[in-house]
Amino acid sequence: MIAEVMVTIVVISGIAAVLSALLNLSDALVNNYGRVKVTINKKREIEVDGGATLLSTLASEKIFVPSACGGKGSCGLCKVRVLTDIGPVFPTEITYLNKEEAESGVRLSCQIKVKKDTNIEIPEELFNIGEFKARVISLCDVTYDIKELNLMLEKDIEFKAGQYVQLIVPPYDKIRESTMRAYSISSPPFQRKVIQLLVRLVPNGAATTYIHKHMKKDEQLTILGSFGEFYLRESSADIIFVAGGSGMAPIKSIVQEMLRTGIERETYFFFGARGVADLMYTELFRRVEADHEHFHYVPALSAPEEDSDWKGDTGLITDVLDSYLTRQGDREREAYLCGSPGMIEACVNSVLKKHGVQEDMIFFDKFG
Amino acid sequence: MGVGLNPFVIMIAAALTSNMILSNFLGMCSFIAVSRDLKTANGLGLAVTFVLTFTSVLNHFVYYYVLVPLGLEYLRFIVFIVVIAAFVQLLEMVIDRFSPALYISLGIFLPLITVNCAILGGVLFMIIRDYSAMQGLLFGFGSGAGWWLAIIALAAIRGRLREKDIPPQLNGTGITLIIIGIMAMAFIGFSGMVPVR
Missing domain, CATH: 3.10.20.30 (Beta-grasp domain)
Structure with missing residues (x-):
């Protein structure tokens, strides 16, 4: 019995050795390209x-x-x-x-x-995809349901404005496994050590609940990045940004990057929200608008609070977008949309296509 | 089983009546993946034929002169796979180095079929049916040629389908599998021709 096992082992190893010797030999002689x-x-x-x-x-x-x-x-x-x-x-x-x-x-x-x-x-993103250890350096409310999360990375990250990272959320409470969720980077790419994410609390959302209710300052996390095709293309067409809620994140990054490179193209940023309480970073975009003649910020509220003195546009984002585009007339446009699938589909199908925006000039980032 | 049969009969049988792909369904993965273009399919068919012919003989000797005398027939699966893989690798390196033209028409396909089940299947059939070395050689060649014939036929049909109006749900692998099914049925027509399996 033992002898048989030994013979088997010797034979198998013998055959393997002969063949691998042959292969190694030819690898060294024939397949040697230095x-x-x-x-x-x-x-x-x-x-x-x-x-x-x-x-x-x-x-x-x-x-x-x-x-x-x-x-x-x-x-x-x-x-x-x-x-x-x-x-x-x-x-x-x-x-x-x-x-x-x-x-x-x-x-x-x-x-x-x-x-x-x-x-x-x-593709640049393959080159840049990497795992990063991150530390939470601040976590604050920007609206009642959106938090701004700032992460300090152990090493520099390279990304294009508009791309996203995957955040790994550890197990907590009844959730036994770590969850991975994608969040767009809302800080500009020249800021490589600290990145900012905007996270809206999704009812019963595993990752967002953790970030909103459990995450603490100085906590260590892991992120993977950077991914995505949602970034500004080179062209001379007008830029139409449309965002809802935390969909503002990638667009904020793109706009901040544009501040560095200069805003030469006619740019409109339509931000859809329910009430004044949903608006965020208003000052930032108002200041950009004041400093740059080609940049226009158009927040639109679908249901402004009764006691607010809202003077801006009111109505569904699709209607506001439609009326602006109608007023501007026929122009070459490139559209970037980020937000809920419903908002994106409504804007693309019933507004942008109607105004002749080419399909290959429409880019979007849907929140699942 | 195969004792005394004329090797040429075995070859014809392997190519037509018990076709490697259409009767035994071996080598399906590359059969579907590489049959989109006639020229590519032709190259792969050539490579399969080439490798099947040589590994059949090679493994024949390994089996009857190494494994059988030592009573280690049960090791044949792992040994055959290793021999095939090593042979294919070796061949590929040599062709790549010494003949760029042959590499494009034949060599580039070799790594694709290192772990092709048609190759291992062919070798195992040869052993199970007790073929002699000569029978094994022609059986390997016949099996490869049958596979070659089938993939060329499929590639030609798929080339024609390109302009046809196929329901989008079926387009691609779906319609290809249906075609392969019909081709398999057509090949059953050969079954009365040669009286062996």
Whole structure:
């Protein structure tokens, strides 16, 4: 019995040893391309052993290009742009690339090997996604149901104004597992050490309840970031921002970033709320409006309190938006919307499309 | 089971009557994923044929000259997989280094089929049916050729479907699976042709 086990072990190890020796030998002789440099987004240079696929090379450097099939060439997700000439597109890639991609050097990173110094481009956010330890440095009410949360990070974070982070909330009370929720960063990207999030209390929401009722100053948290496609595009069209409630967060970040780069484009910020009690950062946006002739802040209340002396626009955000756009007439516009799915759909379908805003010029960030 | 059968009969049977994909449903993953484009499908078919032919013979020798004498037949699954994986890797490295043209038409497909179940299935059939080395060689080639034929046929059909008006819910994998089903039924038509399984 023991002898049989031993024989089995010896045979298996023997076969494995012979084969791996063969593989190692040929890896060293045939597949030896020496040390090569991979330059990513012209910013970071990594030096690696050549011969492996780009996907696994990047993964070994902790840069994770998404791949659902694990390198079998059957999902088409692991696209990167290769700027160095590394030969023609392989037949295994061609079905996953459209004409523009094939012409601009997009390749599937699981199919190509790193054999010489290579310049590549990956989506900025992949490069920037990282895990950050964060400390709560302040937590205060900006309205009766929205809190401003400021987090000090252990290291600098890079993000585009409008992107979001995932916040991991520890287990508490009856919630046994940690929950992960996405929150847009409301501070501008030039502020890299401290980020600000706006969190509205959602009734029975696991993460928001924790942030509102349990979170304490100096608490340690973990965030992942940064993600998202909701950021300002380069163009000369007018900018229409539409936000409701804590949907103001990414737009606040974008506007603060615009203050740094200069506001050249005609910009309207429509902020929808119920009453005066829901308004926040009014002074900030009023000051921006006073300092910049192209920036206009339009808060609109759907149900102002009876005892308030509200002089601004009243009505549903869709109606206010509609009347402003009608008054301005025909202009080229780019729209950025952030808030509840209902608000976004109503604005896009019944107002923006009616005023001829192209679908590819409408960007939104829906709160689930 | 296969003792004494003419190797060529076995080859025809493997390619048509007991087609690897359409009768045994092996290698389905890459069959669906890589059949969108005729040229790509052709390359993969070639690679499967090539690897199946060689690994059949290779594993035949490993089985009858190493595992059987030592009484370790039950280790065949793990040993076969390891041999296939190593062979494919080796082949890929060599082709990549020495023949860029061949790499584009054949080599690039090799990693895709390292763990393809059609390859392992082919080798196991060969062992279960007691084929000789010569029978194994032609069985491997026939199985690969059958798989090749099937994927080219499917890719050609999918190419035609591109302009057709398919209900959106079925488009893509859905309609492909239906087509494969119909193709499998059509291949049953071959079953009377050769009197072996």
